[in-house]
Amino acid sequence: MAMRQFAEFPANERQDLEALFRQVGLAAQEFEVFDVNGTSARQVTVRRQRTGAESVYEAGPGSAWIEEFESDLECGLFGQVFTQ
Template sequence: MAHRQFPDFPVNERQDVEALLTQVGLTSQEFEISDVNGTSSRQVMVRRQRTGAESVYDAGPGTTWIEEFESDLECGLFGQVSA
């Protein structure tokens, strides 16, 4: 299994996450974001450092982990956001 930190994610994913976080008044530096690639699946782990809240998202082909992350931000899973 390969383990990557957020700076090693594909450019389009990093840009999408950065744009999402900017919309809600946060930055990627406030989070620990990493992934694990298994033989047939990929999972992304997101943890907000200030609150300790975390979630794991399936991120294989055809999945929309960033949309699920956005939903979790909006419902307050990771704490208060400004937008």
């Protein structure tokens, strides 16, 4: 299984996630984001360093992991955020 840090993600995913962080008033540096490409499906792990909150998202073709992460942010899974 190969692990990649966020800086190695496809450009469109990095841009979408960075735009989401700006939208909710958070810095990307507050989060650790990495993926693991296993034998079945790619999984993205997002961990907020300050709170230790973490979630894993399926991230294969046709997936919407960034939208799922956004939903988790809005419901408070990663702590308080300010949506605009």
